[in-house]
Each structure stands twice: as structure tokens, then as C-alpha cells.
Amino acid sequence: KLLGAFLNNSVITRLRTAQRQFGLDRAISIITLQETRFCGIMQADIRNFTKMFGSGSEIEVAKLVRQCFSEISSVGQDLAVIKPVGDCIFVYCDDETGRENAVLNIIALAIFFVNSVGRINRTLQARGAPTLNFGIALHAGDAVYGNLASETLIDPTIIGLNVNMTARLEELTKVPEIQHLTGENAIIFS
Numbered sequence: 776k777l778l779g780a781f782l783n784n785s786v787i788t789r790l791r792t793a794q795r796q797f798g799l800d801r802a803i804s805i806i807t808l809q810e811t812r813f814c815g816i817m818q819a820d821i822r823n824f825t826k827m828f829g830s831g832s833e834i835e836v837a838k839l840v841r842q843c844f845s846e847i848s849s850v851g852q853d854l855a856v857i858k859p860v861g862d863c864i865f866v867y868c869d870d871e872t873g874r875e876n877a878v879l880n881i882i883a884l885a886i887f888f889v890n891s892v893g894r895i896n897r898t899l900q901a902r903g904a905p906t907l908n909f910g911i912a913l914h915a916g917d918a919v920y921g922n923l924a925s926e927t928l929i930d931p932t933i934i935g936l937n938v939n940m941t942a943r944l945e946e947l948t949k950v951p952e953i954q955h956l957t958g959e960n961a962i963i964f965s
Contacts (some may be wrong), residue, residue: 782929783855783856801914809922813920814869814915814920815870815880817888818863818865818941819912820863820910820945821907822910842895843895847866854870855868858932865892867881867918868881876947881913911961911962912944912945912948916933917935918938920932948961
């Protein structure tokens, strides 16, 4: 239960399955082992963060970001690993039932995220406040999964060329020509 407060539900499910077979120490080793996995990957980044801070308190902006990230986290915890990092959210799914499911899960979470941001933006517009704008990239491919932090910090993540590709695609959503085609909340699929 304690690990569940710090780890994603999808990681906890793997941990519990391995724990039943091998015991807790071996299970922790298994879920943190570095290996190649096929993943659906999403990165979303808030665009108008500076403008938002200019129109409201930093605490209010932080609450707004938390609201936005908590909706996708509550829905996506069982499908993917969700990592908020400042005003960016990084999500990956490596569904053990197949590559197609990993991709479909990440697309479903992106659609949910866009709808969630839309609901929040309607509330902000009604108050006359600046709205949230995101650049979102979706990509899929092999990545190195594992605990990259240290022996004393359990934080499984992914790295690799496909993770970098997702980040580069998200950066493209800042390009004015891309924004013109996609609108304020741009999604780029590879």
C-alpha cells in the first residue's frame, strides 16, 4: 500500500504479480530491471504558462495544472505510467497484451486529455481567465524501460530514440505553421 502512494497503478500491478511468484525483493528487482519494451508514448506541455502567471497567483495556476493532470492520472493510472514534470506530462504504455493495445491506450488517453483540457478551458473562459493551451505528441516504438534513478529510488521510466522522437514532435507544436494547421491545442501523431 505504501508503494502504491508513490508508484503508478500499472507498475504496482506488475509488482504484485511478481511478488506473488517470487517474493517482494525479487519483484522489486524485476520491475526495475532495464529491458527493451515497445511503448506508446505521449508528451504534453503547457504553452501559455508565463501569461497564466501574469493573470493569477502562482498557487492558483498550480491548482489549475493539478486539476488538469489529476483527471488524466485518475483515468490513466491502470493503463499507463503517468509522470507530471512541472508544466509537462509524460505518459507511456507498454501493454503486455500487445503493441496495438499500447498504442490504442495512449491514443485514448490523449483524447481524454484534450477533452479534459477543453472542459477546464470552458470554465476559465466563463471567468474571463486565460485558457490552457498544450502541444501534444504521440509516438510509439521500442524504448529501454527500467529504474534509471538509483538503487535507493524506485522510479521506473523509459529512455531511447523513440522517447526523444516524442519530445521532438512535441516541440514542433510550437512552430507557428503547425499551430495554424492544428489550432491552439495541437496534437502531432507519428
